Amino acid sequence: MKYVTEYRDATLVKGVIDEIRRTVTRPxxxxxxxxxxxxAIVRHGLDQLLPPEIDLVHGPGCPVxxxxxxxxxxxxxxxxxxxxxxxxxxxxxxxxxxxxxLFSVKAQGGDVRVVYSPLDxxxxxxxxxxxxxxxxxxxxxxTAPPNVMSVLQAQRLGLKNYSILVSHVxxxxxxxxxxxxxxxxxxxxxxxxxxxxxxxYWEYPALAKKFNIPMVVTGFEPLDIANGILQTVQLLEANKxxxxxxxxxxxxxxxxxxxxxxxxxxxMECDRKWRGIGMIPMSGWCxxxxxxxxxxxxxxxxxxxxxxxxxxxxxxxILQGLKKxxxxxxFGTICxxxxxxxxxMVSSEGACAAYYKYGRIEMKDSVAS
Amino acid sequence: MSDETVNVEGAVCAPPLPHNxxxxxxxxxxxxxxxxxxxxxxxxxxxxxxxxAGDDAAALEPKPGVQLSISTDAHxxxxxxxxxxxIGRLAVCGTVNDVAMLGATPLYLTAGFILEExxxxxxxxxxxxxxxxxxxxxxxxxxxxxxxxxxxxxxxGLYITTAGVGLVRPGLKIGGAQAKPGDVVILSGSIGxxxxxxxxxxxxxxxxxxxxxxVAPLNHLIDAMLNASNHIHVLxxxxxxxxxTTLNEIASQSNVGIVLNEQAIPVHPEVNAACEMLGFDPLxxxxxxxxxxxxxxxxxxxxxxxxxxxxxxxxxxxxGEVAAEPHGRVLMKTAIGSQRVVDMLAGEMLPRIC
Numbered sequence: 112m113k114y115v116t117e118y119r120d121a122t123l124v125k126g127v128i129d130e131i132r133r134t135v136t137r138p139x140x141x142x143x144x145x146x147x148x149x150x151a152i153v154r155h156g157l158d159q160l161l162p163p164e165i166d167l168v169h170g171p172g173c174p175v176x177x178x179x180x181x182x183x184x185x186x187x188x189x190x191x192x193x194x195x196x197x198x199x200x201x202x203x204x205x206x207x208x209x210x211x212x213l214f215s216v217k218a219q220g221g222d223v224r225v226v227y228s229p230l231d232x233x234x235x236x237x238x239x240x241x242x243x244x245x246x247x248x249x250x251x252x253x254t255a256p257p258n259v260m261s262v263l264q265a266q267r268l269g270l271k272n273y274s275i276l277v278s279h280v281x282x283x284x285x286x287x288x289x290x291x292x293x294x295x296x297x298x299x300x301x302x303x304x305x306x307x308x309x310x311x312y313w314e315y316p317a318l319a320k321k322f323n324i325p326m327v328v329t330g331f332e333p334l335d336i337a338n339g340i341l342q343t344v345q346l347l348e349a350n351k352x353x354x355x356x357x358x359x360x361x362x363x364x365x366x367x368x369x370x371x372x373x374x375x376x377x378x379m380e381c382d383r384k385w386r387g388i389g390m391i392p393m394s395g396w397c398x399x400x401x402x403x404x405x406x407x408x409x410x411x412x413x414x415x416x417x418x419x420x421x422x423x424x425x426x427x428x429i430l431q432g433l434k435k436x437x438x439x440x441x442f443g444t445i446c447x448x449x450x451x452x453x454x455x456m457v458s459s460e461g462a463c464a465a466y467y468k469y470g471r472i473e474m475k476d477s478v479a480s
Numbered sequence: 481m482s483d484e485t486v487n488v489e490g491a492v493c494a495p496p497l498p499h500n501x502x503x504x505x506x507x508x509x510x511x512x513x514x515x516x517x518x519x520x521x522x523x524x525x526x527x528x529x530x531x532x533a534g535d536d537a538a539a540l541e542p543k544p545g546v547q548l549s550i551s552t553d554a555h556x557x558x559x560x561x562x563x564x565x566x567i568g569r570l571a572v573c574g575t576v577n578d579v580a581m582l583g584a585t586p587l588y589l590t591a592g593f594i595l596e597e598x599x600x601x602x603x604x605x606x607x608x609x610x611x612x613x614x615x616x617x618x619x620x621x622x623x624x625x626x627x628x629x630x631x632x633x634x635x636x637g638l639y640i641t642t643a644g645v646g647l648v649r650p651g652l653k654i655g656g657a658q659a660k661p662g663d664v665v666i667l668s669g670s671i672g673x674x675x676x677x678x679x680x681x682x683x684x685x686x687x688x689x690x691x692x693x694x695v696a697p698l699n700h701l702i703d704a705m706l707n708a709s710n711h712i713h714v715l716x717x718x719x720x721x722x723x724x725t726t727l728n729e730i731a732s733q734s735n736v737g738i739v740l741n742e743q744a745i746p747v748h749p750e751v752n753a754a755c756e757m758l759g760f761d762p763l764x765x766x767x768x769x770x771x772x773x774x775x776x777x778x779x780x781x782x783x784x785x786x787x788x789x790x791x792x793x794x795x796x797x798x799x800g801e802v803a804a805e806p807h808g809r810v811l812m813k814t815a816i817g818s819q820r821v822v823d824m825l826a827g828e829m830l831p832r833i834c
Binding site for chain 2: 202
């Protein structure tokens with residue numbers, strides 16, 4: 112496939128890996144912040160080709176994994192209402208709330224629908240004036256533009272039966288939290304290419320400087336990721352603290368300015384709980400008060416629903432890059448993709464799901480190739 | 481952001497959701513949840529060796545020298561008509577293929593129709609004509625049937641269940657448990673066409689696509705293969721759950737490892753593009769006109785040659801081989817020269833957020 116196959120070329124990837132091998136002189140620990148990158152790394156087996164000096168740790172960049180339990184419970188409450196059509200990106204359906212998931216709600220008669228875009232939900236609201244249509248607006252900066260556009264579109268159409276349940280998170284505060292932890296061992300960051308396609312990377316030099324850590328904007332194909340790792344290693348070896356861009360075919364320093372302005376018009380920064388991590392101040396986006404009529408939490412009075420996460424798995428430590436999935440005793444035994452203990456196992460972008468799906472044997476049985 | 485707000489040792493998570501109390505959509509996806517449902521809900525009651533073999537059809541010997549292959553398949557698809565096929569063609573081909581996968585010649589089919597109140601007779605006529613055309617192509621007869629009508633809203637237009645019977649060629653022992661280390665894994669053509677064609681017909685792709693379902697009867701292809709070799713060990717059509725799930729089933733039944741070569745697996749560019757955009761993996765997309773053959777190494781070329789001379793086997797290709805280890809696992813040599821595990825589909829395949 113054009114523009115994909117080229118970036119999966121074995122010879123080109125091997126060339127970059129060889130360059131990493133030639134450049135690296137000592138062990139380095141780096142984090143790919145995005146779950147999409149985690150999946151690409153394990154799906155293509157890129158981690159196995161890297162020299163042993165490079166330790167990749169998986170970041171909290173799966174929006175499905177980090178959506179707080181409390182918000183899932185709110186989603187379940189809203190989706191259970193007979194007057195509601197509840198729309199969600201597909202992989203949220205499997206995330207467990209307190210005792211139930213959206214699949215269960217659907218099986219009990221709730222009208223839960225998988226949509227590919229929030230604008231599909233707006234269209235459903237137009238087609239079903241006697242129903243309340245709610246979209247589960249989760250995601251990092253990447254999905255914020257379509258999610259806010261759906262609100263603006265509903266406003267333009269004068270729809271009174273459309274609202275969104277917002278659980279947006281932002282990357283820079285998460286990086287700040289990880290680097291602030293006394294247990295942090297991350298020495299370099301691969302920044303999430305798609306997030307930066309929207310936001311640019313102007314927010315990151317200050318972070319890099321504050322924590323004295325290089326960062327490189329990185330794409331999602333094997334060649335992109337290998338290049339991101341190479342640039343990070345080059346910066347680390349040269350002791351340079353810079354923010355590089357190894358995904359320049361998509362990402363500019365400024366990012367998509369109209370998209371950023373539209374996000375600011377509808378969303379404002381707010382505190383957000385991250386599942387498995389806890390509260391990170393000002394790490395989320397919520398609807399501005401002037402868009403209250405589109406706020407599903409207010410429309411359905413679910414603001415009071417509270418839920419505490421129970422101490423069963425180590426998803427939190429995995430999301431922060433402190434542990435790898437196979438270091439969890441539950442991994443692959445009592446916790447697997449059908450019966451996930453933790454959100455990292457649930458989403459296709461979650462680190463545990465990636466490991467389970469693509470890498471289980473190499474870790475557990477050390478099978479020779 | 482202060483240090484103490486990061487819950488470093490904090491353990492988190494909701495309890496597991498086993499979905500043991502009620503059916504959810506994932507139970508019908510053909511992956512591990514379906515397997516567990518069969519194991520926990522059906523096998524304990526219907527416990528017999530033919531069912532326990534876990535193949536697409538049951539191999540039965542009602543009297544010495546007569547080997548029957550029997551199978552049944554229920555068909556629910558929305559929309560009823562999609563590019564390349566319809567529920568009628570699907571209902572005939574699905575059962576013909578399951579019966580044929582034991583190395584049998586399918587002979588007779590039965591069909592049960594569940595019709596929804598309000599279904600147009602014209603729609604039913606088109607479906608029935610399509611069934612007859614597929615039956616003619618497969619050279620089988622539909623010899624018995626049943627019709628029930630349910631109230632409006634209780635079915636998506638119509639559902640069809642077919643059952644089929646065929647005679648196994650004498651001397652053959654083909655089944656999921658027969659793969660042996662050193663065997664070659666052959667795939668009859670590109671994967672993912674049916675699943676993506678149906679998604680496209682539902683309007684779920686969000687873009688126009690020219691992808692056609694591959695739904696087809698494969699019994700003539702299998703005949704040609706059996707004429708070319710007596711050492712075909714496994715035949716299986718990778719329908720729901722896709723190639724990845726079916727190969728896992730075979731690896732598990734035969735207690736062998738299967739090693740695939742990613743670059744050898746044919747996927748049409750349109751299917752690949754749709755999967756890339758939606759976050760699906762072609763390895764888990766349903767096919768309705770493809771088969772996997774696991775063949776003794778020395779016969780692989782002859783089988784491939786025979787397949788290439790048939791309409792539904794023109795694109796046949798060797799995609800990997802059977803290894804002694806790891807038991808019950810499928811590995812894949814990736815395009816960039818690494819290796820990874822190919823797991824079974826868990827529950828329902830869900831599109832990714834980004």
